[in-house]
Amino acid sequence: MSSTFLGMPAAPPRSPYGTGNLRGDRKFPKAASGELRNEQLRRNLGKATRSIRAKRLAVTGELPDWERLRDAGSAIKTETMNRLPELLEQLERKVTEHGGTVHWARDGVEANEIVTRLVKETGSDEVIKVKSMATQEIGLNEHLDTQGVTAYETDLAELIVQLAHDKPSHILVPAIHRNRDEVRDIFRREIPGVDPDLDSVPAHLAAAARAYLREKFMTTPVAVSGANFGIAETGTLSVVESEGNGRMCLTMPRTLITVMGIEKVLPRYRDLEVFLQLLPRSSTGERMNPYTSMWTGVTPGDGPQEFHLVLLDNGRTAALADRIGREALNCIRCSACLNVCPVYERAGGHAYGSTYPGPIGAVLTPQLAGMHEAKGDPNSSLPYASSLCGACFDACPVKIDIPSLLVELRHQHTERSGVTAEKLAMRTAAAVMKRPKLFTAAQKAAGAGRVLAGRDGTFSHLPPPFDSWSDSRDTPAPPKQTFRSWLASAEGAATLRAAAEEGVPAPGPTGAAGPHDPEEQR
């Protein structure tokens, strides 16, 4: 008899996680704690998210087919994820046919190397940049800096963040945590040759930035951009923006390098019809964004004469492998979910530690970069950074069920984190509650605990881990009698009998009869 040792059953091979700015250095509750104490931050955020929420509701409410647009967006994105490999190859073919060059980057490290090499090949040591989440995610600016190349952000808010040596805290409004006085101070300090008496009137601040940026647009031969959409059918890339700085970067330099996450591909040109309605209305609350740029490869004598498309995986294939979690890849980065999120509004974007904050960040970041439970990874706290209130799901233009994804990621987390004190407590709770006799006994024990309560019948201090609860909330002591013991008592039975006999009480002299309020329009 012979046998072959096949080795231990191993987990199936999986795609590697992403690298770059996808992990904070502290868990969410700790990071949020600091931010929550920043009164200025909370005021700035509250004000900004409230106004953008109102704008969004106005322009989404006016469209009679908004819900059907959302369904269409969701369907197209789901189709895209199901056909991702073939669509990407089609995109590559089309871009190449039109004179562009396509590069494939497995992770942030590879993408950074590719971009750096391409920039160096042009002989320039400066690049201008269009606001881009993908390059933020891989830390491109920092990498270029170590290679002797200076990157200039040209989006106003990104510029503020860059000049302040700060980090973006919002997908769309990276400097949402700053107010105009802070911006004025940053400009006075950081922009060479700026008027030392610059005030904080928004138009003056914009003018100062414009004067600074114009010169960069005119003199820099290379631009780096991201992409909102890449059309497989035609090889067309698209960037939507508000300020026109993107249009400058996409048209003026000789060389254009676009870094695009692979999930940004769309099957057909006509799909833009859906997304160019969904995106501006959801993100800035505008019917149409001021600038939509589209380009297909290279056009001789018009615009950049050299075009490179870097397709970035960086953990996206790993996310795609998750049957449930992959829905997060449908995100079009509109930031509506951030603006409606009560947790984001209080804690701010930095608390998430990732390029992607807010509800979408809480589900996307752990999937792109992993949550390594054993190492106390901050990413494993992100799925818990939500009260599951569901506002994000309602706001999402492509109907990503973020609350369900959060619950799913929490489950994956508990499945992989071994036996913890919390898991033991959960097991005990379930063991008690699955046996009605034990449950009743536990209720009695809890009822006996009322003697420990204060004179007002409440507990004002609880032991850890419940102390963070009792810091600002009283807890009622359990009443003498549970519902079930009342129901089993003579009093309970008599009360219900009496209620049945009494029926619906007749209205008083001012009230009306009938099953409905007469004033109610039915």
Added chain:
Amino acid sequence: MRIGLFATCLGDTLFPEAVKSTAVLLARLGHDVVFPPEQTCCGQMHVNTGYQREPVPLVRGFAEQFGDPSIEAVVMPSGSCAGSVRHQHEIVAERYGDAALRSGVAAVKAKTYELSEFLVDVLDVTRVGAYFPHRVTYHPTCHSLRMLRVGDKPLRLLRAVEGIDLVELPEADACCGFGGTFAVKNGETSSAMLQDKMRHVTGTGADVCTAGDASCLMHIGGGLSRIKAGTRTLHLAQILASTRTAPYALTEAAR
């Protein structure tokens, strides 16, 4: 109608008055209220905290207790527990249950209602003979609002209450910050959310802040008690069960 009453573990243990009121209300409306005696907990806290294996027996217990076909509807004074039964039990059953559990869960899910939905959608009644001469503001809890989509049903019930002075809560649809274990795991963020909710509640000058979920009310009420606010919390069922002959006395403890 033969109605199976689910008390919820929290209602049964900590807020029995809300459950009593639910039972009384349904009895007054002429229905036969039954209480399957072995019921305990729907397992929502487990699932929402990431545990799906552990609550399998709870999900099974719920399906067994209320599976009796003579029970025509399962009613509970909680939007979040109804949400759990309707949206989460099948996730647990699909993943860790057997065929029997899956079919049991599907059968019970189809007849499960939160109280206000049951009154307005199934019984087609908004005027339940209630009398409550106090100033009241209503907080729509997140799971009622966005998971069950109860919409304005609770408000329609409240508007039909005799003597009530119903005042609108500003930014009503904002979460109070409870979120189950969220309030413990992210206590500070939760508190920050609670502060804003309390500011809006006390700003209405209401005597009572009501809602369809004892858990959120425990959170809001716990905060209001701590700051010694003049507003107390009271479950929707308790307002609807209050009548001219048996009015709710606001001087007693909030529960």
